[in-house]
Amino acid sequence: MTYETVIGLEVHAELSTKTKIFCDCTTEFGGEVNTHCCPICTGMPGVLPMLNKKVVDYAIKAGLATNCEITQYGKQDRKNYFYPDLPKAYQISQYDLPVCKNGYVDIEVNGEKKRIGITRIHIEEDAGKLIHDEWGTGSLVDYNRCGVPLIEIVTEPDMRNPEEARALLETLKSILQYIDVSDCKMQEGSLRCDINLSVRPFGQKEFGTRTEMKNVNSFRAAVRAMEFETKRQIELVESGGVVEQETRRWDDAKAVSYAMRSKEEAHDYRYFPDPDLVPIVISDEWIEEVRKTIPELPNAKRVRYVEQYGLPQYDAEIITSSRTLAQFFEECVDHGANPKTVSNWLMGDLMRMLKDRNIEPEEIPFPAQHMSKLIALIEKGTISGSAAKKVLDAMFDEAKDPEVIVKEKGLVQISDESALVEMVQKVLDDNPQSVADYKAGKEKAIGFLVGQTMKASRGKANPQVINKILKELLDA
Structure with missing residues (x-):
């Protein structure tokens, strides 16, 4: 029997606000443990939260960028459960009236486009971080992350394989970075996802029993987790077993998942409106004000690069996947560089150097103007292509103007024919066999x-x- 995989994602993105969702504590990553917190975000008795308006701005922005409807009268709810990293034993989230609902995102996998439904986007507070003793004798908790604002993007179960899920994650990350609501640094926990997955025989309409894998924090780990869980569920069903509805933990180092607990349903959380927070009323004017701040999004930019600059589809996809890389490309072009030449450098040597140095496009240490100057030096014949690679390498290490690097390293190309004729003639004299050939x-x-x-x-x-010169001398 052949099986079909059904996947839905819950993507959590920390918002790039300066302060937390209900208090004035900083959202800055890092810092000494338990120093970025106060009585409000640690849930001390008698304190009152106050919603940060910028959080709602960012949620509306994310909703508009993912084609959602905006809920103009909403509220916040308490999601009750005991967990050590939420000291008040409930999380302020949203239940039946999220800020955004009924949206979609278009993805492309192997040349085929697909539309993935967005069920909802709601705002909520993040929890703290548990630090487990490696000897298993206890756990410590850091409350710095408590109260950092999140949006949770919940998709429809529209994906049928891990590649589609990865494409959605990459698309959402790109959109969130373009609209500047989250830095999406997965290594810092700014973007993570829960994976809901089930299998069913091909042709069956009813969904199978789903499991959930919590807080997967890299695209590679997400794909590996989905592949493992698909195989595990199929083998379980084939052997006559039953898939349990449960929450599982993915161990990427061991490439296996473990059952953590039975999967809760919404009623298990005993949602009720938070009595300390007023309703969220979003006017038409507020929505339009936010809409004006949305820049050109990746899909539209990709189409424009192909039509306006004549870039290959693949080049346009890679460059526009990163807001920083796209901005760098456009600034190079604005400084007079040929778009296709810029694309070749970005797709080739620049991407290679970023990979070799293990840095992101945001960390390129020189401005786009320097890249344009480097290209101009090649086109003018001032330096050779091989010398240009050395200059680019030095630009990463020294962050100097390429013209300065060329002079300092003596890389100016000799183009004067009179200076080269004697050299060429000596090469001909020293290699009579090649001349004869x-x-x-x-x-x-x-x-x-x-x-x-x-x-x-x-x-x-x-x-x-x-x-x-060689052809002139040889043909004479």
Whole structure:
């Protein structure tokens, strides 16, 4: 029997507000444990929360960017459960009236487009962080993250394989970064997801029993977790077992998941409106005010890059996947560089250097103007292509103007024919066999002679000029 996988995601994104959702404590990552908290975010008796308006602004912005309807009269609810990293034993979230609902996001996998429904986007407070003793003798808790504002993006169960789920995660991350509501740094826990997954025989309309894997914090781990859980459920069903509705923990180091607890239903949380917070009333004017702040989004930018700049679809997808990379590309073009040439450098050497140095596009240490200058130096014949790679490497290490680097390292290309003729003639004199091969019709021999001249010039000679001189001398 063949089976179909059904996947829905709950994506949690920490918002980039300066202060927490209900108090004035900083949301800055890091800091000494339990120093970014106060009686409000640690839930001390008698304190009163006050909603940060910027949190609602960001939620509306995320909703508009994902084609959602905005709920104009909403509220916040208490989600009750005991957990050590939520000291008041409930989380302020939203139940039946989320800020956003009924949206969608378009993804593309293997050239095929698909629309994934967004059920809801609601606001809530984050919990603290448990630090478990490695010897198993106890746990400590850091409340710095308590009260950091989150949006939770809940999708419809529209994905049928891990590749589609990964494409959705990448698309959502890109959108959230473009609209500047979250930095989406997964290594800092700013973006993480819960995976709801079930299997069913192909052709069956009813969903199978789903499991949930909590707080997966990398795309790679999410794909591995989904692949494992799909295989586990199919093997369980095939052997006559029953899939339990439960919450599981994914251990990426061991590439296995473990059952944590039975999966709660909504009624288990005993939701009720938070009595300390007033309703959220969102006017048409407020929505339009937020709408005006939404920039060109990745999908629209991708189409424009193909149509306006003539970039290949693949190049446009990679460049627009990062807001910073797209901005860097456009600034290079604005400074006069050819769009396709910029794209070639970004897709090739720049991406390689980012990978080698294990840094993100946001950490490129030089401005786009310097990249444009480097391209101009090549096009003017001031430096060779190989020298340009050395200059780019130095730009990462020294963050200097490429013109300064070229002068300091003596990388100026020799393009003066009169200065190269003597050098070329000596190469011809030293390699009579190659000269004879060329005259006998072996065109490839000239490539060897070009290489020998470049070696003699220590890489500084202009290859095009060398080719011209060689052909003139050989054909004379």
